[in-house]
Amino acid sequence: VRRVSSWTLDLDRLFDSVTAKTKLLLIVTPSNPTGWVMKPHEIKAVLEFARARGIWIIADEVYSRIVFDGGRSASFLDYALPDDRLFVVNSFSKAWAMTGWRLGWLVGPADSENSVRDLALYDNMGPPTYAQYGGIAALRHGEPFIQEQVSLWKSNLDLVMDRFNSNGRIKMQRPEATFYAFFSVDGEPDCMSLVKRIIDDGNLSLAPGCAFGKCCAGWIRMCFAVSEQKIVESLDRLEKVVRPQ
Incomplete structure (x- = not known):
């Protein structure tokens, strides 16, 4: 993200930076610290670009519920195809003020489930039980x-x-x-x-x-x-x- 007259993502500059060695694009929307939000046409353009080249996308959408025009921000999941190489990261930390609980979720291809589970087991063994019950309560009653x-x-x-x-x-x-x-x-x-x-x-x-x-x-x-x-x-x-x- 860069600032011209306003904060924006220069898609031409992003795409021109991709080389044959590029394996993954990391997109943060809404953006910390700028407050910029990716528009639907920009999401579609990134998906199409990555899809054509077999590049993975990780979309960090942890601030998706903290938008000031109501509702939520546009998500990569709104426009992705089932076989897209896409992971979308979200969290209870921001919208539900559960920062210290270290609880979130990941949406990705079905065939990645075993690999993600193995990585999580070696990294943190999984969140504690009370945090998981807190997340359930947030989803059911936290709106x-x-x-x-x-x-x-x-x-x-x-x-x-x-x-x-x-x-x-x-x-x-x-x-x-x-x-x-x-x-x-x-x-x-x-x-x-x-x-x-x-x-x-x-x-x-x-x-x-x-x-x-x-x-x-x-x-x-x-x-x-x-x-x-x-x-x-x-x-x-x-x-x-x-x-x-």
Whole structure:
């Protein structure tokens, strides 16, 4: 994902990067940290491209339920064929706030089941029983919780956007999904140096964009999946360092 006038996935650049040695494409949608969401026509294009070349796709869709226009984001599973070389990864960590439970699921070709099971057995032996029962409860009864959380996060996002717009120095495109504000600050090209100053002078910990790759250098990530009170306090602390114009 890169930013031109907005965050986007340059499909031509992606496809041009593929060589005879390419075995797999990893796609994260919705995107952490940008909040970008892949559109159906882009998903179809990637599927067709990979299908024609026998390339595997791993689609990380763990933020698929945290979208601000309602429902969920488009999934590779919406457009895949039964024999596509595709794995789709999802998790209870984000939408159901079960981060420490380390519980999720994987959808893939039926003939991969034994290999995936063997890998999981050697890697983690499987999730504990209580976590599995928690996942069942989330699927059966957790829809109101998701709606409540997304409503809170959307309200928090509105608050963040208002404060950033009034600041004058902070620039951010409104994310389509996730619970992250990904922003830059005029006159502050070194995101690592800035986040260190924000810790020292504002007692606020944020993630430097350079941790997510070269395309995100100069940007900073702030999580707004907290109470409104904490968001207001965090913004106040941020503006101790990034003073409004």
